[in-house]
Ligand SMILES: NC(=O)c1ccc[n+]([C@@H]2O[C@H](COP(=O)([O-])OP(=O)(O)OC[C@H]3O[C@@H](n4cnc5c(N)ncnc54)[C@H](O)[C@@H]3O)[C@@H](O)[C@H]2O)c1
């Protein structure tokens with residue numbers, strides 16, 4: 012014989028009851044079926060009782076609403092010929108309920124005993140309606156009054172079962188019948204005096220387990236509205252999946268931590284009898300669901316599931332006066348127990364200087380008063396401090412039998428949380444090693460569950476959420492490269508790179524929760540999106556709090572560079588194509604680097620020098636491997652190289668500059684290139700990466716542009732260059748007369764950096780440098796004479812976008 016339990020959603024209305032009954036009737040095996048109240052009924056019954064106690068006659072309306080709900084269900088389920096006895100049963104039950112509530116109303120008192128009586132009506136009604144429906148379907152069965160067979164003490168609201176008596180009653184009740192199908196209301200029982208008691212919220216699961224244990228059932232089936240127990244809460248983790256098999260103890264750990272699928276005390280009676288317990292979905296009955304059994308072997312993973320509890324407060328009792336003195340923890344726990352406060356997690360450091368316990372937030376204030384009163388004398392004498400209370404916390408836990416004696420699990424757990432900026436306030440792991448719990452901020456709990464799910468269940472791929480600001484030449488190329496490469500990244504690097512937010516100077520667009528931006532239609536969608544506000548963009552990134560978040564700056568804007576620190580402090584990595592931050596005051600550059608280190612994020616800016624060329628990366632590799640940079644010589648402006656490679660006095664200098672701009676090599680403001688600022692920034696960034704504390708003022712700029720070119724707008728700049736054509740031609744002719752080419756060269760040596768136009772003779776490394784190419788020569792301790800050379804296209808939207816892309820992948824693969 013097996014036992015089935017159907018929860019509130021499975022019997023929420025006539026249609027669901029029909030589905031439930033079809034599941035019951037498809038099994039030939041004898042069975043006991045336990046049902047909950049129709050969905051939502053228990054809460055309304057509590058409301059009616061509470062209103063009556065408050066002498067609010069609104070309770071009558073609630074009862075009318077409830078009566079109608081039950082009458083409707085019965086009418087919809089039963090053929091007219093079977094309706095009258097069921098409808099009069101419902102009316103009679105509601106008359107009784109009305110009388111009880113009216114007594115509560117007049118007495119202004121709702122004792123726990125009366126409350127149990129009131130809420131017990133929910134299961135009585137549902138089971139009787141289902142019984143009438145079974146009769147109408149000619150399904151022979153017996154309705155068993157759980158109150159007559161499940162005996163408890165009189166602890167109303169949470170009564171303790173007298174198992175010897177209960178087992179005997181159930182066995183005799185079942186054995187004396189020749190029926191194969193029994194139907195019983197869940198949740199309710201009775202005490203020795205025959206008063207209705209209840210088994211605690213979710214107690215219908217428990218009722219079913221009590222029946223299963225009493226008759227040594229072949230199995231217990233818990234039918235609900237989800238397919239089994241999941242690896243994590245599916246409302247939070249889209250990749251959560253059903254756990255096929257799980258042990259009783261793991262199931263208890265997971266249920267305790269918020270996996271509301273099964274009520275924790277349920278497990279105890281079935282575990283003692285080793286009865287396999289299935290969790291199945293009423294609305295997808297053919298799906299396997301989860302089986303809970305001794306030594307349940309799950310799919311080879313170390314971790315069975317991840318769960319969490321919200322609304323946690325952390326209480327810390329601290330003080331030097333506790334060290335080495337027995338009895339402090341006893342008194343702390345006694346004072347909490349005295350207030351009936353449930354302790355959820357406990358930690359104590361080996362220094363014995365503090366004891367930290369997690370409790371439900373609702374108990375926090377009460378706990379503070381109780382503990383401060385208990386330790387009043389020690390507090391006034393300074394031996395301990397008043398109880399410290401921290402709220403808005405949550406517990407996140409890894410659960411799994413297989414974690415036992417398996418090193419590295421907690422390292423992986425804390426590493427993954429840390430990399431995502433999730434601060435851990437307290438941790439606990441019992442010696443059973445079945446559960447590792449961490450207390451974190453409530454705001455981080457959803458992200459935390461996702462981070463852990465990814466770390467322990469999704470070796471398939473890692474999700475990276477990117478936010479791109481700046482969608483001009485380079486930015487729009489990056490988006491098309493990402494679109495083109497998404498599938499490759501998924502298949503070859505197991506990376507799911509999602510563009511989650513984009514913005515230009517006018518508009519900003521975010522993907523809805525759990526989605527990414529449609530990369531086929533981003534231009535149109537961005538046009539229709541809200542106006543861009545930089546602070547709001549940063550706020551949203553932080554509020555979304557998505558795992559593996561990366562901010563990508565492809566603007567040339569100072570304000571955008573100004574938000575990096577806020578993001579890094581939240582462990583959001585920054586990939587900057589924008590050179591402003593790395594070339595700002597040294598203090599800011601170094602602060603950003605330390606923030607990245609402190610908050611386990613990355614701040615990468617490879618494209619700041621030489622676009623997509625591996626220049627900063629090579630320099631970092633040299634230094635990390637112990638080399639020292641003696642000297643750098645470089646041509647670092649794609650624009651200037653292009654201009655001097657193409658200018659020979661036949662067309663105007665200004666028109667060649669314009670061509671460089673049109674081809675996407677210049678800065679958004681080309682004066683930065685022509686005036687040498689862009690190159691100064693680049694050589695300074697290289698010098699800083701080489702270990703030098705250098706500022707812009709320390710760099711000599713031997714510029715070639717007449718001062719008049721810097722006045723006014725970019726249009727004025729072009730006009731002025733036209734006027735100065737003779738100046739540019741003279742520069743060109745002078746170099747040509749010496750058989751030299753013109754190159755804008757940057758060099759760094761002994762803490763000094765210089766940039767400027769030079770005559771380059773044919774034997775120079777820089778002579779054969781064509782188009783928009785860049786070249787860097789690193790002279791180091793290991794490369795003293797023959798330098799390490801990096802050379803290639805140093806500007807252009809495509810190559811720059813691919814350099815940004817490479818930085819994003821570097822962040823993603825950490
Ligand atoms: N073009 C290259 O070859 C190259 C090479 C290396 C680095 N870079 C760097 O790439 C960056 C972008 O260059 P580009 O050629 O794509 O420039 P662009 O002018 O084509 O694009 C700049 C984008 O930034 C946006 N923007 C500007 N201010 C903004 C703000 N306050 N908020 C939001 N968005 C803002 C603009 O709307 C535009 O979408 C620059 O920092 C440049 O130094 C360019």
Ligand SMILES: N[C@@H](CCO)C(=O)O
Nearest residue numbers: 648649650676677678
């Ligand atoms: N404007 C820059 C782009 C690369 O940083 C150049 O011309 O080199």
